Amino acid sequence: MDKIERTLGQLFSGRDFEKEYNTLKEKVLQYEPIRAFLNEHKDDVTEQLINQNLSSLYEFMTQDEQFRAKKETLMPGYAPKLVINGEFITVTYYPTPEKIEADKRKSVERRIRSLYMPKQILEASLDHFYTDEEERQRALVEAFDFLEHYSKDSSERVKGLYIHGNFGTGKSYLLGALARELALRGVTTTLVYLPEFMREIKQSISDNTVSEKIEFAKETEVLMLDDIGAEAMTAWTRDEVLGAILQFRMQEELPTFFSSNYNMKQLESHLTFTQNGMEEQLKARRIMERIRFLSKEVQLEGKNRRK
Structure with a gap:
């Protein structure tokens, strides 16, 4: 001591x-x-x-x-x-203002769920969407029309968009910009690059997670399927995966968007023939009925902006 x-x-x-x-x-x-x-x-x-x-x-x-x-x-x-x-x-x-802005960005990002979509699409903005051609202006008008009429608390059904056009015209960009605008309004959107999603679905058979992945796409508030028609479609992925997702969303009247290099008529032809060469017009027609119920066809043309 x-x-x-x-x-x-x-x-x-x-x-x-x-x-x-x-x-x-x-x-x-x-x-x-x-x-x-x-x-x-x-x-x-x-x-x-x-x-x-x-x-x-x-x-x-x-x-x-x-x-x-x-x-x-x-x-x-x-x-x-x-x-x-x-x-x-x-x-x-x-x-600080910087902290508030950062938190706002994170909040927006949390409301945009993405599967296999590139970063630049997730950061897209309607303000930066080129409207140098009449068809592009129409597409933007349709996008704003959806935003004006859609509310998750409303009982009114509002169709999504089926955006089709050549490579590099900004179809995916427009989906990403819509997703960001919806996120700013508190709406959760899931953007899915469909070809990669279908590949993962096939691989998920071995670990029994197919149902989990399908449910995820079914139930999201707003679903955007990018590049439909680019995937190698089997009868099973067409009917049991894509068909099941679209059927649920049609019944629940949930907003669903698509982008494709095909117009709707061309997509129906694509869906008619499976990987093994089978021709199934009736099943393809059923898928297209759901797509037409869920979305409005919009053409988006212009120069290839990826070059």
Whole structure:
């Protein structure tokens, strides 16, 4: 015990704590944002209040200095602020404009679920959609018409769009831009690159997750199937996968969008012939009936913007 007391005595010997306290207090009170705060609340601030809350004032000073120097603070993304709360001066932290914008972006991103879609499609914007040709203007008008009439709380059925045209005309981009606009309005959208989705479905037979993946596509609030017609279609994927998804969404009247290099008539012909060469017109027609029920055909032409 005696050894501990001697050690503590050596540690603190010669230190003038009152002087150190007063030096720290003077430094805190000379900090300009604190001076401005105390001046603003001079009718409520007393010497006793300052002494009782010097630790809070010191915390504010150090964190504000870090924040202004763009260094990491106790709460990254938040700025410190002094508040008088009765007999206490407290430090609160409020989100910066950058933090608010970042949170907004994350909220939007959470509402856009994607399977195999490229990043640039997920960042698409209707503001950047080219309307240099009349058909492209019509396509944009149809997109805005859907946005104007669709509400997840409304009982009114609103058709999605079946967007078709040549390679590189912006069909997928328009779907991505619509998904982002819907996300800003609080609507969850799932974008699916259909050829890759169908490949994964076939591979999922071995681990018994086919039903789980189909249910995911069935029940999403808004579904967008990109590049329908580009997949190698078997009778099973056409009828038991695509057919099941579209049947459910038709019954529940859930908004569904498509993009394709085929118009609807051409897609029906594509769906008629399976991988093994079988011709099944009736089954292809059933799929097309669901697609026509769910979506409105829109042509999107123009130059290939991928080049």
